[in-house]
Amino acid sequence: MSAYATRDDVLARYEAETVDRVCWEKDTSAPDYTKLDRALEDSAAEIDSYVSTRFPVPVNPTPLILRNINIDLALYSAALTADKMFEELQRRADSWRKHLAMIAKGQAGLGVREDSSPNDPSPAEGTNVGAGNIVKSIRV
Numbered sequence: 001m002s003a004y005a006t007r008d009d010v011l012a013r014y015e016a017e018t019v020d021r022v023c024w025e026k027d028t029s030a031p032d033y034t035k036l037d038r039a040l041e042d043s044a045a046e047i048d049s050y051v052s053t054r055f056p057v058p059v060n061p062t063p064l065i066l067r068n069i070n071i072d073l074a075l076y077s078a079a080l081t082a083d084k085m086f087e088e089l090q091r092r093a094d095s096w097r098k099h100l101a102m103i104a105k106g107q108a109g110l111g112v113r114e115d116s117s118p119n120d121p122s123p124a125e126g127t128n129v130g131a132g133n134i135v136k137s138i139r140v
Contacts, residue, residue, distance in 0.1 A: 043073035
């Protein structure tokens with residue numbers, strides 16, 4: 001299984017100190033980044049369970065929105081396993097799950113055509129792919 005984001009993506013989006021706090025292991029007094037890697041894979045599977053109702057999974061290439069969702073859901077999951085409840089991460093995870101439900105219902109899009117494939121990943125017309133905009137896909 002492959003995630004839509006990598007550890008490097010997480011570190012590019014969040015400060016290393018934040019990631020270290022989420023991945024901190026009391027037993028070793030050091031961050032355990034394998035916890036983050038597992039959380040990235042687990043949250044990618046959760047994402048796939050939503051978007052597979054409308055798109056072939058895994059979605060390739062990865063739309064920016066899926067990368068961002070993958071990062072926030074993974075950090076939230078890793079924080080829970082470390083007994084660290086960050087209210088902001090919970091708020092983001094709840095928000096992303098609502099958005100994933102909208103994608104599954106056809107009320108929001110990924111910024112790619114529903115019939116796109118790795119061989120033809122062209123964005124849907126008017127999606128402004130890469131700009132982080134959330135718009136409904138228009139089939140072309």
